[in-house]
Amino acid sequence: MKRRPFLKTTLAASALLLSGLFPFSAHAADTIKVGILHSLSGTMAISETSLKDMALMTIDEINAKGGVLGKQLEPVVVDPASNWPLFAEKGRQLLTQDKVAVTFGCWTSVSRKSVLPVYEELNGLLFYPVQYEGEELSPNVFYTGAAPNQQAIPAVEYLMSEDGGSAKRFFLLGTDYVYPRTTNKILRAFLHSKGVADKDIEEVYTPFGHSDYQTIVANIKKFSAGGKTAVISTVNGDSNVPFYKELANQGIEATDVPVIAFSVGEEELRGIDTKPLVGQLAAWNYFESVENPVNEDFVKKWKAYAKAKNLPGADKAVTNDPMEATYVGINMWAQAVEKAGTTDVDKVRDAMAGQTFAAPSGFTLTMDKTNHHLHKPVMIGEIQDNGQFDVVWQTDSPIRAQPWSPYIEGNDKKPDYAVKSE
Amino acid sequence: MTTALYRLLFALLLCFQWSSSYAGDAADFSAANSSKQAKLLQAWAAAPDAARLPLLESLQNGRVEADSNKTPFYKTDTGYQAAEGGDLEPVGKLRKLRLNNRLRGLIAITMASHQLFSTDPAVRLLAAQELQKSAKPAQLQLLNERLAQEDDADVSEALSLALASLQLIDSDPQVRLAAVRLLGETGQPLARVRLERLLADSNETDAAVRTAAETSLAQVKRRLMIGELLGQAFSGMSLGSILLLAALGLAITFGLLGVINMAHGEMLMLGAYSTYMVQVMFQRFAPEAIALYPLVALPVAFFVTAAIGMALERTVIRHLYGRPLETLLATWGISLILIQLVRVLFGAQNVEVANPYWLSGGIQVLPNLVLPYNRIVIIAFALFVVVLTWLLLNKTRLGLNVRAVTQNRNMAACCGVPTGRVDMLAFGLGSGIAGLGGVALSQIGNVGPDLGQSYIIDSFLVVVLGGVGQLAGSVTAAFGLGIANKILEPQIGAVLGKILILALIILFIQKRPQGLFALKGRVID
Numbered sequence: 001m002k003r004r005p006f007l008k009t010t011l012a013a014s015a016l017l018l019s020g021l022f023p024f025s026a027h028a029a030d031t032i033k034v035g036i037l038h039s040l041s042g043t044m045a046i047s048e049t050s051l052k053d054m055a056l057m058t059i060d061e062i063n064a065k066g067g068v069l070g071k072q073l074e075p076v077v078v079d080p081a082s083n084w085p086l087f088a089e090k091g092r093q094l095l096t097q098d099k100v101a102v103t104f105g106c107w108t109s110v111s112r113k114s115v116l117p118v119y120e121e122l123n124g125l126l127f128y129p130v131q132y133e134g135e136e137l138s139p140n141v142f143y144t145g146a147a148p149n150q151q152a153i154p155a156v157e158y159l160m161s162e163d164g165g166s167a168k169r170f171f172l173l174g175t176d177y178v179y180p181r182t183t184n185k186i187l188r189a190f191l192h193s194k195g196v197a198d199k200d201i202e203e204v205y206t207p208f209g210h211s212d213y214q215t216i217v218a219n220i221k222k223f224s225a226g227g228k229t230a231v232i233s234t235v236n237g238d239s240n241v242p243f244y245k246e247l248a249n250q251g252i253e254a255t256d257v258p259v260i261a262f263s264v265g266e267e268e269l270r271g272i273d274t275k276p277l278v279g280q281l282a283a284w285n286y287f288e289s290v291e292n293p294v295n296e297d298f299v300k301k302w303k304a305y306a307k308a309k310n311l312p313g314a315d316k317a318v319t320n321d322p323m324e325a326t327y328v329g330i331n332m333w334a335q336a337v338e339k340a341g342t343t344d345v346d347k348v349r350d351a352m353a354g355q356t357f358a359a360p361s362g363f364t365l366t367m368d369k370t371n372h373h374l375h376k377p378v379m380i381g382e383i384q385d386n387g388q389f390d391v392v393w394q395t396d397s398p399i400r401a402q403p404w405s406p407y408i409e410g411n412d413k414k415p416d417y418a419v420k421s422e
Numbered sequence: 423m424t425t426a427l428y429r430l431l432f433a434l435l436l437c438f439q440w441s442s443s444y445a446g447d448a449a450d451f452s453a454a455n456s457s458k459q460a461k462l463l464q465a466w467a468a469a470p471d472a473a474r475l476p477l478l479e480s481l482q483n484g485r486v487e488a489d490s491n492k493t494p495f496y497k498t499d500t501g502y503q504a505a506e507g508g509d510l511e512p513v514g515k516l517r518k519l520r521l522n523n524r525l526r527g528l529i530a531i532t533m534a535s536h537q538l539f540s541t542d543p544a545v546r547l548l549a550a551q552e553l554q555k556s557a558k559p560a561q562l563q564l565l566n567e568r569l570a571q572e573d574d575a576d577v578s579e580a581l582s583l584a585l586a587s588l589q590l591i592d593s594d595p596q597v598r599l600a601a602v603r604l605l606g607e608t609g610q611p612l613a614r615v616r617l618e619r620l621l622a623d624s625n626e627t628d629a630a631v632r633t634a635a636e637t638s639l640a641q642v643k644r645r646l647m648i649g650e651l652l653g654q655a656f657s658g659m660s661l662g663s664i665l666l667l668a669a670l671g672l673a674i675t676f677g678l679l680g681v682i683n684m685a686h687g688e689m690l691m692l693g694a695y696s697t698y699m700v701q702v703m704f705q706r707f708a709p710e711a712i713a714l715y716p717l718v719a720l721p722v723a724f725f726v727t728a729a730i731g732m733a734l735e736r737t738v739i740r741h742l743y744g745r746p747l748e749t750l751l752a753t754w755g756i757s758l759i760l761i762q763l764v765r766v767l768f769g770a771q772n773v774e775v776a777n778p779y780w781l782s783g784g785i786q787v788l789p790n791l792v793l794p795y796n797r798i799v800i801i802a803f804a805l806f807v808v809v810l811t812w813l814l815l816n817k818t819r820l821g822l823n824v825r826a827v828t829q830n831r832n833m834a835a836c837c838g839v840p841t842g843r844v845d846m847l848a849f850g851l852g853s854g855i856a857g858l859g860g861v862a863l864s865q866i867g868n869v870g871p872d873l874g875q876s877y878i879i880d881s882f883l884v885v886v887l888g889g890v891g892q893l894a895g896s897v898t899a900a901f902g903l904g905i906a907n908k909i910l911e912p913q914i915g916a917v918l919g920k921i922l923i924l925a926l927i928i929l930f931i932q933k934r935p936q937g938l939f940a941l942k943g944r945v946i947d
Binding site: 022040041046114162163164176205206212215216222227241242246249250251254270273279311338382390 | 797868
């Protein structure tokens with residue numbers, strides 16, 4: 001019974017002693033280490049670099065306010081180089097060598113799946129900031145991006161509404177990997193439940209980095225002759241640029257065939273001339289153009305930070321949804337640590353339940369009591385000629401996430417709380 | 423029911439004619455919510471009025487803003503002007519009127535029905551063509567009236583086509599018959615759907631109309647088929663021309679000089695970044711001539727990449743001639759250095775290279791076939807570069823020397839050819855041509871540090887398949903691959919198509935290792 005406290009005090013005493021002996025490690029004891037696991041090179045660098053910078057900015061901000069539990073946060077940045085197995089290796093390094101209290105990282109689902117066993121084995125804590133396909137609920141992960149019912153399904157409902165153009169036929173276009181395939185599986189089941197027949201749904205996949213969309217756009221045109229059509233795009237990364245250029249050049253306009261994208265945000269539009277894209281749609285939980293004081297402040301801070309740190313393209317710095325999710329995630333974790341009074345993973349996990357934070361999206365977001373996902377508002381934005389989005393539709397209040405989509409068979413038996421994956 | 427509707431419309435029309443100022447429209451529109459706005463637009467489309475044109479035009483250009491009293495204003499180049507006339511000052515903050523896609527579509531229809539009254543036949547023709555796609559049953563009356571008064575033959579034809587799709591539900595079989603026949607004349611994808619629907623519904627009971635509809639449908643399908651085939655051939659050509667531009671530089675550095683140049687892709691990338699730099703310069707110093715920037719970018723990209731290529735050849739590659747493995751590793755290392763350098767200078771993000779207006783959009787050849795301008799220009803440009811390279815290699819002294827050195831280095835040196843200099847120039851030429859390819863690629867795809875990586879494999883495929891050392895081989899291989907890819911893609915999908923093409927190439931190379939075209943004779947060692 002008394003052994004544990006005793007052990008702890010001796011350990012603490014010896015640690016103190018040691019730190020006295022080695023003045024260099026004295027500094028380290030005063031800080032809490034925070035891991036940042038985003039690709040800074042390779043194909044995903046385009047999207048993930050800005051998340052790393054956003055994480056650093058948030059940490060700076062928390063430190064300026066006095067840190068957490070009176071200690072400064074010390075970021076440990078590693079580069080898994082868009083190499084999925086390397087994510088697991090770097091994750092293990094963060095947990096065992098650097099002994100970080102928490103990790104913020106990953107973008108693609110495949111990278112998250114790669115680090116997941118490591119975090120479950122070593123009881124680490126990972127915050128994942130990107131919208132994804134669901135079908136996962138680990139006690140060692142907090143998901144601050146959207147689940148399918150917080151992005152994909154409301155987006156399709158909008159397209160079927162009068163304002164969205166009352167679409168009757170759906171062209172599902174995606175990059176060939178787990179996220180688009182799972183999302184489209186969910187959407188197909190959802191469309192069936194709304195009475196859309198299989199002949200009115202077309203599903204097409206392209207490889208990563210595909211750049212020749214002539215045939216696909218011609219097929220969209222052909223398909224759209226059969227009735228009001230909408231394209232639901234889960235195309236990821238920079239393939240979006242040639243896709244949108246081809247759409248514009250072949251004369252497909254948003255008024256005829258609207259394209260709604262789940263992976264295109266402000267950051268992706270920076271590489272595109274958006275004039276021919278005006279009116280095309282995207283579904284997210286935050287847009288830079290959202291008007292509220294918190295967001296104004298957030299955008300201003302980010303622009304100032306980009307300029308001060310001289311980040312590439314700082315004069316045109318934009319914020320986007322995963323950046324907002326990173327910002328919210330770090331702040332919520334800091335609040336939870338303050339509440340728990342320790343960085344111990346099990347205690348922080350308990351303290352995370354029910355945490356709230358006034359987010360730049362203009363809503364106060366809540367971490368669900370059981371399912372490790374944020375309650376988020378859903379917004380549909382239209383691309384403007386300046387590369388920003390104009391919100392045309394949004395939910396009145398944040399929606400609770402359903403990581404196990406009811407549109408996938410067998411999910412009704414899955415528990416709505418976190419359990420370790422087998 | 424319909425007569426009642428006409429009466430209502432007629433009354434509305436009278437109403438509009440009676441009041442000389444149409445003060446209400448803009449204000450009504452800016453005060454309404456989106457579903458009311460849609461209803462307003464639908465009513466306006468059925469009862470056009472010339473006085474409403476400025477409002478519609480401003481809406482289409484996104485120049486209508488409303489102040490905090492919801493009073494509409496037009497944004498002009500100099501300031502704001504009250505939409506209802508007079509010299510009102512905006513109260514509070516002006517906000518752009520929000521439109522969604524549904525409203526934008528309705529505005530286009532309403533605009534078209536207003537333009538039917540234009541005095542310019544060209545404008546009327548365009549309006550009638552727009553209405554062919556989108557006319558609503560409520561506009562039937564209007565279209566009939568305009569057709570009766572139309573004196574221009576082309577516009578009449580376009581109008582009767584627009585009418586035809588509405589007349590398919592007419593109660594008179596004669597009218598339906600005429601409409602069905604007319605629809606058969608078009609190759610429009612929409613006509614096909616409408617005819618199919620007419621035939622599928624069992625409510626078309628008139629036998630004559632049914633047979634006519636069947637013939638029309640077959641006719642439309644045949645036309646659509648032709649358009650589709652042409653479209654596939656064109657996309658094949660277009661993909662081929664892109665492969666060719668990417669591979670042509672490699673056909674010289676690898677094909678003629680025998681250097682396994684893994685940094686070739688980065689030469690494409692540097693060419694694209696030169697285009698970006700030229701564009702930025704134009705934006706800064708000569709924004710009025712911005713449309714010409716791709717033309718200026720061509721020589722710039724050529725010389726920049728050629729200079730870098732020559733510098734590489736002199737410093738690294740020339741020490742490695744005859745050692746292919748070391749060359750491969752060294753050039754691969756160079757490619758990594760160049761990528762990282764660009765990333766440091768320009769950032770990991772893609773940069774924006776906008777198409778000038780003459781490279782955006784496309785030309786409508788058939789109702790279901792649009793040929794994008796940028797692709798047409800790139801096909802022509804690829805052929806131009808091929809001809810230029812051929813002339814350089816076969817009609818100039820440099821070309822003669824290059825060929826001499828490739829065929830027999832020692833003998834050429836004995837005859838007084840400065841082989842070192844020739845190597846350098848030839849490598850520079852290959853890199854410069856890759857730079858030109860980069861300019862073209864920047865107009866259709868992404869410009870980022872990784873641009874070259876996605877083309878290097880394809881380039882090697884083209885050169886190896888075509889036969890090392892042969893320009894004609896590369897040209898044939900590029901177009902062959904492009905067309906084969908585009909024939910396979912719609913059948914089995916982009917992912918499988920790519921795999922199948924790779925497998926076919928491997929089989930082909932197994933059977934014929936020298937590629938499509940091979941140098942014959944004893945010069946080859």
